């Protein structure tokens with residue numbers, strides 16, 4: 001049995017571990033934190049339960065494929081609840097859109113924004129289905145893209161589908177009202193992308209949502225992570241938590257194992273699911289790296305970070321759904337502040353997650369467990385979060401209570417935990433405190449994204465948000481399939 005060490009137990013790391021263990025490899029996962037999950041981590045305080053990171057489950061089919069590796073069924077292992085609507089988008093003018101897979105309900109809302117937008121909805125869905133077919137159904141999303149010819153195959157297809165323009169540019173072709181344009185272009189933000197430059201290949205996300213739905217796993221996202229952990233352990237895999245990798249040991253250009261403070265884990269192959277720059281810069285000696293020199297690593301564009309409040313509130317807020325977006329009046333300008341100008345603006349758009357709406361076990365009776373995520377610039381900007389965190393949190397709370405209308409929010413707070421870009425950096429070794437890793441922009445997509453197999457070191461592979469195809473739960477599950485296919489070919 002060939003031995004494989006996986007550094008990191010994020011969704012991509014766990015998925016790959018299950019896949020390889022199911023194929024008969026002997027897999028051990030080394031995780032820095034006390035528990036597995038990476039960004040998908042739990043927090044419990046005073047009877048309130050939170051998922052600290054991902055909260056929307058999409059593409060259950062891709063997840064089901066993973067359970068099928070161990071002949072298990074996702075829907076038997078985890079109590080899955082389909083959400084309807086998927087989310088509510090509150091615009092700055094207090095109008096809102098309940099986003100769902102119900103074509104007629106969507107159209108009637110779009111009609112109220114601008115009559116022609118409702119007529120364009122079918123055409124938009126048809127064209128995003130074509131992108132979905134290429135990326136998901138025909139498997140481009142899990143093709144390794146290791147060579148230039150593979151890229152040459154991708155470009156003509158993408159051009160034909162108009163998928164190289166930005167998602168905003170794509171949506172603008174169909175919709176006149178800015179609210180509709182937002183609703184059908186913002187999805188790259190879910191995976192750390194800027195809608196004004198992330199290529200429209202990511203327009204497959206709205207279609208993927210429409211086809212597969214948006215789901216919640218009872219007990220929170222962490223119940224799904226625990227199911228994945230069980231799947232791997234039952235298959236015979238090993239996990240060592242609180243065991244950070246200190247060095248990937250390379251001999252004659254080949255990865256031969258991983259050094260931690262507790263010893264040396266010898267292996268036939270090493271995979272890193274940890275942050276991409278951390279994996280190369282901090283774990284592999286510079287002399288072993290030809291392509292991924294520190295200079296080249298520094299040139300990578302990293303996605304934004306997030307400022308998150310985990311709130312336990314002795315109150316319910318009927319205007320909020322399980323998932324709610326609350327938007328500023330600025331779209332492109334705000335995105336530019338976050339991605340390019342690297343400033344902390346006075347206004348904010350935010351995402352609110354309130355699992356207690358669907359699942360009363362997430363908060364004490366009559367109370368709400370609520371997380372508020374504000375996308376913010378990453379740490380390269382130089383915002384001093386040790387000074388800014390408290391006033392920024394206060395501003396968000398005041399805005400939610402007085403401007404947005406969550407009356408009594410502040411006086412009913414029982415729990416208030418703050419998570420800043422510094423925490424992303426400290427907890428997960430996320431470079432620049434970025435919450436999503438390498439930014440999904442055209443020059444960092446497919447062949448141009450970090451590959452699933454190292455170009456510098458034999459028997460060293462990568463998996464997770466910064467590799468192809470990218471971040472998000474479905475994205476990371478597909479990175480695991482991509483890395484698996486390359487490894488199986490190499491190690492057979």
Ligand SMILES: Cc1cc2nc3c(=O)[nH]c(=O)nc-3n(C[C@H](O)[C@H](O)[C@H](O)COP(=O)(O)OP(=O)(O)OC[C@H]3O[C@@H](n4cnc5c(N)ncnc54)[C@H](O)[C@@H]3O)c2cc1C
Nearest residue numbers: 008010012032038039053054055056245274464465472473
């Ligand atoms: C706030 C937030 C909300 C999100 N919401 C959604 C959502 O609703 N739906 C969705 O689909 N996606 C969402 N995403 C994206 C999704 O969560 C991520 O893309 C995904 O979880 C990343 O998984 P990964 O496999 O890249 O590993 P990561 O989660 O990045 O985990 C990497 C692991 O490596 C470990 N590690 C790092 N260095 C070392 C070391 N030296 N030794 C050992 N271990 C190490 C870390 O501790 C960590 O556990 C969200 C992300 C964030 C941050």
